[in-house]
Amino acid sequence: xxxxxxxxxxxxxxxxxxxxxxxxxxxxxxxxxxxxxxxxxxxxxxxxxxxxxxxxxxxxxxxxxxxxxxxxxxxxxxxxxxxxxxxxxxxxxxxxxxxxxxxxxxxxxxxxxxxxxxxxxxxxxxxxxxxxxxxxxxxxxxxxxxxxxxxxxxxxxxxxxxxxxxxxxxxxxxxxxxxxxxxxxxxxxxxxxxxxxxxxxxxxxxxxxxxxxxxxxxxxxxxxxxxxxxxxxxxxxxxxxxxxxxxxxxxxxxxxxxxxxxxxxxxxxxxxxxxxxxxxxxxxxxxxxxxxxxxxxxxxxxxxxxxxxxxxxxxxxxxxxxxxxxxxxxxxxx
Numbered sequence: 221x222x223x224x225x226x227x228x229x230x231x232x233x234x235x236x237x238x239x240x241x242x243x244x245x246x247x248x249x250x251x252x253x254x255x256x257x258x259x260x261x262x263x264x265x266x267x268x269x270x271x272x273x274x275x276x277x278x279x280x281x282x283x284x285x286x287x288x289x290x291x292x293x294x295x296x297x298x299x300x301x302x303x304x305x306x307x308x309x310x311x312x313x314x315x316x317x318x319x320x321x322x323x324x325x326x327x328x329x330x331x332x333x334x335x336x337x338x339x340x341x342x343x344x345x346x347x348x349x350x351x352x353x354x355x356x357x358x359x360x361x362x363x364x365x366x367x368x369x370x371x372x373x374x375x376x377x378x379x380x381x382x383x384x385x386x387x388x389x390x391x392x393x394x395x396x397x398x399x400x401x402x403x404x405x406x407x408x409x410x411x412x413x414x415x416x417x418x419x420x421x422x423x424x425x426x427x428x429x430x431x432x433x434x435x436x437x438x439x440x441x442x443x444x445x446x447x448x449x450x451x452x453x454x455x456x457x458x459x460x461x462x463x464x465x466x467x468x469x470x471x472x473x474x475x476x477x478x479x480x481x482x483x484x485x486x487x488x489x490x491x492x493x494x495x496x497x498x499x500x501x502x503x504x505x506x507x508x509x510x511x512x513x514x515x516x517x518x519x520x521x522x523x524x525x526x527x528x529x530x531x532x533x534x535x536x537x538x539x540x541x542x543x544x545x546x547x548x549x550x551x552x553x554x
Contacts, residue, residue, distance in 0.1 A: 226327030230360050240338035241355040250317045251354050260356035262318050262373060270374035272308035278366040286409040294333040296430040298340025301370040306350050307434035307508035309374035311452035313382040313443030316350050316374045321358035324367040348436050379443055387449040387468035387513040393528035394521060396438035396510040399457060399482050403504020404489040405429030411493055422489055434508035438523050442512050445521055450512040456505040458544050461537045471533035476540040478527050502544050
């Protein structure tokens with residue numbers, strides 16, 4: 221029988237997790253004190269610190285087993301816990317420096333699943349090129365469902381933060397990363413098409429949902445290039461663009477031809493499921509791409525695609541001057 225967390229003490233479980241996080245050697249130039257005490261001690265060189273937090277809850281943000289038979293691994297959840305937090309720091313133009321992680325676990329959770337979670341989180345930090353970020357602590361608790369919360373700190377390295385409220389009429393709207401792939405992957409997970417029977421192209425979309433790859437070098441690069449506004453696309457391109465438009469009191473108009481080109485690679489999944497791939501591009505957000513506005517004189521900007529324009533007017537988002545039907549994800553909508 222697999223070993224479960226209710227068969228171990230908290231200390232014994234931590235002994236299995238910490239080495240997989242690389243947390244045992246967490247002291248670095250940015251961290252003076254890592255796990256082992258009541259709090260970590262993190263250096264803040266320029267006197268300011270970015271901080272963000274995200275939570276994944278079983279049966280709300282992920283399922284242990286999906287309709288198509290895919291089983292969510294601890295590695296998946298750990299990777300996503302890191303990726304979605306690192307993306308928030310990136311969207312401010314910052315560099316991630318430390319992570320703390322809190323896990324609530326049912327007693328029946330297999331220890332191997334928790335070990336995989338630690339390995340996934342560590343792998344994401346490493347493979348997404350966030351090597352300056354160190355896991356400095358966290359918490360373990362018992363509950364009725366799995367819940368994983370990660371909080372990340374970051375440094376601006378002396379720069380001003382790039383916020384949502386700086387977009388100006390005449391700016392170009394640009395995007396780094398991918399759009400719609402995670403949403404297509406979610407649709408496949410919730411479908412009746414067995415995961416094991418899917419072609420590699422479609423399985424890659426499932427991986428995009430379970431293990432997103434935010435473009436972590438794009439935030440600081442855009443900030444240095446003079447980006448006027450930025451934000452992480454976590455709840456859908458249209459919904460998040462509307463947040464940026466509202467903060468900046470401008471209108472954002474997306475180029476329908478560009479968006480269609482971004483949707484075309486999703487055609488196989490859309491054909492299989494009887495969906496319009498453009499819906500995933502407009503409404504899917506868990507790719508954690510980076511949306512930004514820049515002055516035209518900095519274009520082309522490496523790693524970014526021009527997707528629209530900033531115009532004077534009421535705060536709204538349009539596609540080819542038309543209001544889109546798909547407005548994205550709302551955590552509290554029915």
